[in-house]
Amino acid sequence: MYYNRxxxxxxxxPTDGSEASGVFDLATQAYSQSKxxxxxxxxDFDIAFRIEPGNPVTVRISxxxxxxxxxxxxxxxxxxxSTETDVTITHDYSSAGVYIIKFKQxxxxxxxxxxxxxxxxxxxxxxxxNYNTSTGKIQFQFKIALKFFAVxxxxxxxxxxxxxxxxxxxxLKEFPLVDVSSGTNFSFAWQGCHSLRSFPALSFNxxxxxxYAWEKCYSLQAFPLITNxxxxxxxxxxxxxxxxxxxxxxxxxxxxxxxxxxWTNCRKLTSFPSINTGNGTNFGFSWQTCQKLTTFPSLxxxxxxxxxxxxxxxxxxxxxxxxxxxxxxxxASNAFFRGFENCSLTAQSIENILTSLDTNGAxxxxxxIGGGSNASYSTWSQAAKDALTSLQGKSWSVTYNS
Numbered sequence: 145m146y147y148n149r150x151x152x153x154x155x156x157x158p159t160d161g162s163e164a165s166g167v168f169d170l171a172t173q174a175y176s177q178s179k180x181x182x183x184x185x186x187x188d189f190d191i192a193f194r195i196e197p198g199n200p201v202t203v204r205i206s207x208x209x210x211x212x213x214x215x216x217x218x219x220x221x222x223x224x225x226s227t228e229t230d231v232t233i234t235h236d237y238s239s240a241g242v243y244i245i246k247f248k249q250x251x252x253x254x255x256x257x258x259x260x261x262x263x264x265x266x267x268x269x270x271x272x273x274n275y276n277t278s279t280g281k282i283q284f285q286f287k288i289a290l291k292f293f294a295v296x297x298x299x300x301x302x303x304x305x306x307x308x309x310x311x312x313x314x315x316l317k318e319f320p321l322v323d324v325s326s327g328t329n330f331s332f333a334w335q336g337c338h339s340l341r342s343f344p345a346l347s348f349n350x351x352x353x354x355x356y357a358w359e360k361c362y363s364l365q366a367f368p369l370i371t372n373x374x375x376x377x378x379x380x381x382x383x384x385x386x387x388x389x390x391x392x393x394x395x396x397x398x399x400x401x402x403x404x405x406x407w408t409n410c411r412k413l414t415s416f417p418s419i420n421t422g423n424g425t426n427f428g429f430s431w432q433t434c435q436k437l438t439t440f441p442s443l444x445x446x447x448x449x450x451x452x453x454x455x456x457x458x459x460x461x462x463x464x465x466x467x468x469x470x471x472x473x474x475x476a477s478n479a480f481f482r483g484f485e486n487c488s489l490t491a492q493s494i495e496n497i498l499t500s501l502d503t504n505g506a507x508x509x510x511x512x513i514g515g516g517s518n519a520s521y522s523t524w525s526q527a528a529k530d531a532l533t534s535l536q537g538k539s540w541s542v543t544y545n546s
Contacts (some may be wrong), residue, residue: 189246195269206232220244254278268292285311312336323350332356347371355380369393385409405429416445428452439463449473452481463489468498475506486516491523498531508539520545
């Protein structure tokens with residue numbers, strides 16, 4: 145029997161070379177679990193919305209214009225099921241309540257809702273187990289009441305653009321395991337999902353842009369080992385202000401060039417992995433205010449051009465490795481402006497930083513290595529003092545604790 149090692153639990157995975165007795169599909173199980181309180185049979189709808197307006201409301205729903213489609217709509221309030229072809233439809237609800245809006249394709253292209261306007265009361269989205277949006281983009285941004293999102297694994301299999309899809313769904317606590325392998329742009333995809341506690345290990349086979357993707361996901365304490373991210377170039381702001389995040393996985397960042405503010409204000413992050421940053425150029429503010437970090441790993445900054453504010457206000461950071469800046473890209477004049485300000489760097493760490501920057505050979509750069517509990521000049525080694533003198537001779541402006 146064939147089985148996929150990625151889709152079965154350790155308990156069900158044979159380790160003795162024998163065949164698995166069955167296939168446990170995480171995607172299917174997750175879908176079934178999320179639909180357990182959803183009693184409507186699959187054949188009754190393609191995709192459905194649960195809304196809970198507190199007052200009379202007019203709901204306006206648009207579909208993606210992928211082609212002509214005829215579909216039926218059951219508005220869930222006892223009115224007759226209607227047959228529609230229009231791109232945008234509206235419906236009046238005369239009173240507060242809980243309503244299930246069900247859509248079913250009759251003919252033509254797949255019915256793909258692109259936006260629900262005046263539906264801030266949207267609390268649930270459910271899709272048939274065979275439902276697929278084709279290349280259509282579903283937009284649920286700013287649906288602040290959305291709590292349940294139960295869709296099958298393949299629902300987004302052909303979608304390329306996920307920009308802002310779930311942005312500011314502030315009540316969403318979990319996200320299902322879905323196929324996003326065709327997606328290229330995930331900018332702002334889950335940004336501002338303040339209540340999101342867990343996230344699945346999605347595969348980002350085609351992704352190039354993860355900028356702002358999980359910014360301000362305040363409740364995420366751990367992030368999964370997402371896979372196939374080697375083509376991502378833009379990680380800008382990706383996990384900024386994930387201020388409950390304690391650890392971060394060793395994901396593939398080998399294609400990344402822009403790491404500006406990627407982990408800024410991850411205040412509870414206690415460790416950081418040795419990710420591949422060899423192509424990175426912009427590290428401005430990257431780890432600013434990661435207040436629990438005590439040790440920083442050895443990373444490849446061979447292409448880096450700016451580290452402005454990179455470790456600013458990392459108030460517990462004591463240990464920084466040697467040789468990190470021996471070779472970089474062409475440094476901007478403010479490349480280390482407030483770079484290590486308000487840290488707790490030991491005298492050895494300051495020696496490591498200064499001697500490496502001296503080896504670099506760059507001239508006319510600003511460097512802040514003072515403030516906070518950074519080791520004072522009187523405790524420095526002679527090698528650190530000599531490196532400072534050499535840098536000042538190269539027109540460096542260095543601020544430090546005297």
